[in-house]
Amino acid sequence: MTWIDLRDDGWGLDNLPYGVFSTGGPDRRVGVAVGGHVLDLGAAARDLWPAMAGTFAEGTLDRFMARGRAVWDETRERVTGWLTDAAHERAVRPHLVDRDAVRLHLPFTVADxxxxxxxxxxxxxxxxxxxxxxxxxxxxxxxxxxxxxxxxxxxxxxxxxxxxxxxxxxxxxxxxxxxxxxxxxxxxxxxxxxxxxxxxxxxxxxxxxxxxxxxxxxxxxxxxxxxxxxxxxxxxxxxxxxxxxxxxxxxxxxxxxxxxxxxxxxxxxxxxxxxxxxxxxxxxxxxxxxxxxxxxxxxxxxxxxxxxxxxxxxxxxxxxxxxxxxxxxxxxxxxxxxxxxxxxxxxxxxxxxxxxxxxxxxxxxxxxxxxxxxxxxxxxxxxxxxxxxxxxxxxxxxxxxxx
Amino acid sequence: MTWIDLRDDGWGLDNLPYGVFSTGGPDRRVGVAVGGHVLDLGAAARDLWPAMAGTFAEGTLDRFMARGRAVWDETRERVTGWLTDAAHERAVRPHLVDRDAVRLHLPFTVADxxxxxxxxxxxxxxxxxxxxxxxxxxxxxxxxxxxxxxxxxxxxxxxxxxxxxxxxxxxxxxxxxxxxxxxxxxxxxxxxxxxxxxxxxxxxxxxxxxxxxxxxxxxxxxxxxxxxxxxxxxxxxxxxxxxxxxxxxxxxxxxxxxxxxxxxxxxxxxxxxxxxxxxxxxxxxxxxxxxxxxxxxxxxxxxxxxxxxxxxxxxxxxxxxxxxxxxxxxxxxxxxxxxxxxxxxxxxxxxxxxxxxxxxxxxxxxxxxxxxxxxxxxxxxxxxxxxxxxxxxxxxxxxxxxx
Known part of the structure; x- marks a missing residue:
């Protein structure tokens, strides 16, 4: 059903929460948690969905959140497809990061x-x-x-x-x-x-x-x-x-x-x-x-x-x-x-x-x-x-x- | 004492308040009110104080406000000099806009x-x-x-x-x-x-x-x-x-x-x-x-x-x-x-x-x-x-x- 290794611990394909992470350096990146991984969404989009790369380019969820429900739904569908369809494995796997190794940040700019x-x-x-x-x-x-x-x-x-x-x-x-x-x-x-x-x-x-x-x-x-x-x-x-x-x-x-x-x-x-x-x-x-x-x-x-x-x-x-x-x-x-x-x-x-x-x-x-x-x-x-x-x-x- | 025409109505050199204005188009600019004018601070800085041009380049006071008191004080001193020293008149006058003709905007991004x-x-x-x-x-x-x-x-x-x-x-x-x-x-x-x-x-x-x-x-x-x-x-x-x-x-x-x-x-x-x-x-x-x-x-x-x-x-x-x-x-x-x-x-x-x-x-x-x-x-x-x-x-x- 999916090529990615999942642990049955709450981070499966029915969750796919969004966050902002970094890996040692100052760069903050938008990610999706899945199993023990974080999918680097900006990097994956650059390869697989270039039209959305800009939306994920900043180190916050702000732009993505502002896009509205149709884009949220389509993104969830695409990400699910990337993680389940074996045809995408080669393109997606390089953008997975160990979830235990990332530093997590405030994921969005709090307005009110x-x-x-x-x-x-x-x-x-x-x-x-x-x-x-x-x-x-x-x-x-x-x-x-x-x-x-x-x-x-x-x-x-x-x-x-x-x-x-x-x-x-x-x-x-x-x-x-x-x-x-x-x-x-x-x-x-x-x-x-x-x-x-x-x-x-x-x-x-x-x-x-x-x-x-x-x-x-x-x-x-x-x-x-x-x-x-x-x-x-x-x-x-x-x-x-x-x-x-x-x-x-x-x-x-x-x-x-x-x-x-x-x-x-x-x-x-x-x-x-x-x-x-x-x-x-x-x-x-x-x-x-x-x-x-x-x-x-x-x-x-x-x-x-x-x-x-x-x-x-x-x-x-x-x-x-x-x-x-x-x-x-x-x-x-x-x-x-x-x-x-x-x-x-x-x-x-x-x-x-x-x-x-x-x-x-x-x-x-x-x-x-x-x-x-x-x-x-x-x-x-x-x-x-x-x-x-x-x-x-x-x-x-x-x-x-x-x- | 100053080359600029002032009306004795509260907008003299002892005031010099900051705001954000536009003149018909979408561009928002940082300005200082003086007499019946608004001095376009970004434009004036580009000519007279290039090091500060970036601080005034956005259509809000945010960057300027974030710089702190020493920069606020120096800016006030510079602007006062530009408006009082006749040697600056030629350079500054082109950056004056009629205060009655501008549209004024929220001058800064309200945080809390x-x-x-x-x-x-x-x-x-x-x-x-x-x-x-x-x-x-x-x-x-x-x-x-x-x-x-x-x-x-x-x-x-x-x-x-x-x-x-x-x-x-x-x-x-x-x-x-x-x-x-x-x-x-x-x-x-x-x-x-x-x-x-x-x-x-x-x-x-x-x-x-x-x-x-x-x-x-x-x-x-x-x-x-x-x-x-x-x-x-x-x-x-x-x-x-x-x-x-x-x-x-x-x-x-x-x-x-x-x-x-x-x-x-x-x-x-x-x-x-x-x-x-x-x-x-x-x-x-x-x-x-x-x-x-x-x-x-x-x-x-x-x-x-x-x-x-x-x-x-x-x-x-x-x-x-x-x-x-x-x-x-x-x-x-x-x-x-x-x-x-x-x-x-x-x-x-x-x-x-x-x-x-x-x-x-x-x-x-x-x-x-x-x-x-x-x-x-x-x-x-x-x-x-x-x-x-x-x-x-x-x-x-x-x-x-x-x-």
């Missing part, structure tokens, strides 16, 4: 970064902790996908060390003090990457989701809870989030997620028409995440239960006429399931620090310590019971630099 | 857009309206410059029509309805433009403000109050703001604001050391704005009284290690003075719609109607009692497009 808040369990857990004694969900939560803009300039690729942020916090005694965050946390999320832009003033309805969104990646939206809880009223999170947001280097195309698509949860009340997806294509996604802290699995957040889908989020984000640009990244919000071991943040896993997590080495964690490494992975259902891997988003906490 | 909330009067007024019965200022307000990230992709240049946004709102009866915003508002602000980037993980202290910030412009942060008030708890404003933010096309360099610098207000409590500017260079700015609605002055907001300076905002925005990029835009927040006719938004001027503004034609306004035009202008003190003009940021409201 928006973070949503679409897990009911996460929102309710945080409501209980941040606003005790009040209704856990704010009155708007079931009416619209709550979101806010984050800092695009500090989105970094997996592997980038995360410097512990400093900032203001209020102590339990009510003192306002400054220093390194003492409640540094993670948020395990899925991110959606906009390829095709939209016109100013023109909302993008849910049914156009797959025309604009190129693919998905993993996101760790690092959060300094002490900074966040002091600053966030009334204008939302700012410095508690803006120091770093990590993304996985491989963007899984929407076309690879066909088998993951499931019916989203029932919404009550029924959303306004622009958000009402009853009877429409399902954009619930059965993607399963794992969160590892220092190698130990601390959570398995299930994406399928998210209250709002990415299609609803896109429709909401643009319903006011806000336009999309190539490279817009919007993340789901922390993915937390109903079970305690499905929570996507440490503040939930340790219940605001009251119930520390115990690691196999006997150490305990409420929030992150310097040197801690967090790795988030995910898979979607693939062909014949195999998996489509999202790879990983990884980060190690390092202490603040001396001023 | 942050909006602050630095007017005590504005924050207190909005607190009284949005959170009646509670303390007008949230407990954190005097401890840190509250801010949030806005949408960089919908920052538009003055003159761009503003499409009335649609969205969800809650009616006084508690119904959740969808439709065009019925409370479309303005926010008169000053924006600061980052030129020189900073390193990830390295805070930018207040004393480095002028090394990173290239200049200032006017900002109208259009706001749909009905959308905003329903959505903003708990993660802050989103669709109530993200449809459009207008900026003036001329960026006034910090060097032109020397005579505007005044002592900022006394802060109580004294801020934490990283925000404590006592004994440091003053970055209060005596800049006076005027807001016109359909030609009629409805407000004269004074910038000098802003509680937090732009230097404090920059220090705060980076104290968590968040890095700066060339093109980062951070706005002051609505500028409102203590007097009713100094308020920088209609929600304050009409007190949430309870006290409509009367216009000279007899019509009344609480919020903006389709066809309304808002123009915000500003001046800073210049040489010998003259002014340094910021030009204007202008916008007309147009109805939503048919979906």
């Amino acid at each position: 970064y928006v973070d949503f808040y679409a897990s009911e369990h996460h929102a309710a857990n945080l409501g209980r902790m941040f606003r005790p004694g009040q209704e856990p969900l704010t009155p708007n939560w079931r009416h619209l996908p709550i979101g806010y803009h984050g800092r695009a300039g500090t989105v970094v690729v997996s592997g980038t060390p995360v410097v512990r942020p400093c900032g203001q916090r209020r102590t339990p005694d009510g003192d306002i003090v400054f220093g390194p965050s003492t409640r540094l946390d993670i948020e395990a999320e899925l991110g959606f990457v906009v390829g095709a832009p939209s016109e100013p003033g023109m909302p993008v309805p849910m049914e156009d989701f797959a025309d604009h969104v190129f693919g998905a990646c993993l996101v760790n939206d690092w959060s300094a809870r002490d900074i966040q809880s002091w600053e966030y009223v009334p204008l939302g999170p700012f410095l508690g989030k803006s120091f770093a947001t990590s993304v996985s280097p491989w963007v899984v195309p929407l076309a690879a997620l066909g088998r993951a698509r499931v019916e989203p949860p029932v919404r009550d009340p029924r959303p306004l028409p622009y958000l009402d997806d009853a009877g429409m294509e399902d954009w619930g996604l059965d993607i399963r995440l794992e969160v590892r802290l220092n190698g130990h699995v601390v959570s398995r957040p299930p994406f399928a239960g998210m209250y709002w889908t990415a299609a609803q989020q896109l429709a909401h984000m643009t319903v006011n006429g806000a336009s999309l640009r190539t490279g817009d990244l919007f993340a789901s919000g922390t993915i937390s399931g109903p079970r305690p071991d499905e929570r996507g943040s440490l503040i939930e896993l340790s219940w605001a620090g009251e119930s520390p997590i115990e690691l196999p080495d006997g150490s305990k964690r409420t929030f992150l310590e310097d040197g801690d490494e967090v790795v988030i992975t995910a898979t979607a259902p693939g062909r014949n019971g195999s998996a489509v891997s999202f790879g990983e988003v990884r980060g190690v906490i390092v202490p603040p630099r001396a001023g | 857009y942050v909006d602050f909330y630095a007017s005590e009067h504005h924050a207190a007024n909005l607190g009284r309206m949005f959170r009646p019965g509670q303390e007008p200022l949230t407990p954190n307000w005097r401890h840190l410059p509250i801010g949030y990230h806005g949408r960089a992709g919908t920052v538009v240049v003055s003159g761009t029509p503003v499409v009335r946004p649609c969205g969800q709102r809650r009616t006084p009866d508690g119904d959740i309805v969808f439709g065009p915003s019925t409370r479309l508002d303005i926010e008169a602000e000053l924006g600061f433009v980052v030129g020189a980037p900073s390193e990830p993980g390295m805070p930018v202290p207040m004393e480095d403000f002028a090394d990173h910030v290239f200049g200032a412009c006017l900002v109208n942060d259009w706001s749909a109050r009905d959308i905003q008030s329903w959505e903003y708890v708990p993660l802050g404003p989103f669709l109530g703001k993200s449809f459009a933010t207008s900026v003036s096309p001329w960026v006034v360099p910090l060097a032109a604001l020397g005579r505007a610098r005044v002592e900022p207000p006394v802060r109580d409590p004294r801020p934490l050391p990283y925000l404590d500017d006592a004994g440091m260079e003053d970055w209060g700015l005596d800049i006076r704005l005027e807001v016109r609605l359909n030609g009629h002055v409805v407000s004269r907001p004074p910038f000098a009284g802003m509680y937090w300076t732009a230097a404090q905002q920059l220090a705060h925005m980076t104290v968590n290690g968040a890095s700066l990029r060339t093109g980062d835009l951070f706005a002051s927040g609505t500028i409102s003075g203590p007097r009713p006719d100094e308020r920088g938004s209609l929600i304050e001027l009409s007190w949430a719609g309870e006290s409509p503004i009367e216009l000279p034609d007899g019509s009344k306004r609480t919020f903006l109607e389709d066809g309304d035009e808002v123009v915000i202008t500003a001046t800073a003190p210049g040489r010998n009692g003259s002014a340094v003009s910021f030009g204007e940021v202008r916008g007309v409201i147009v109805p939503p497009r048919a979906g």
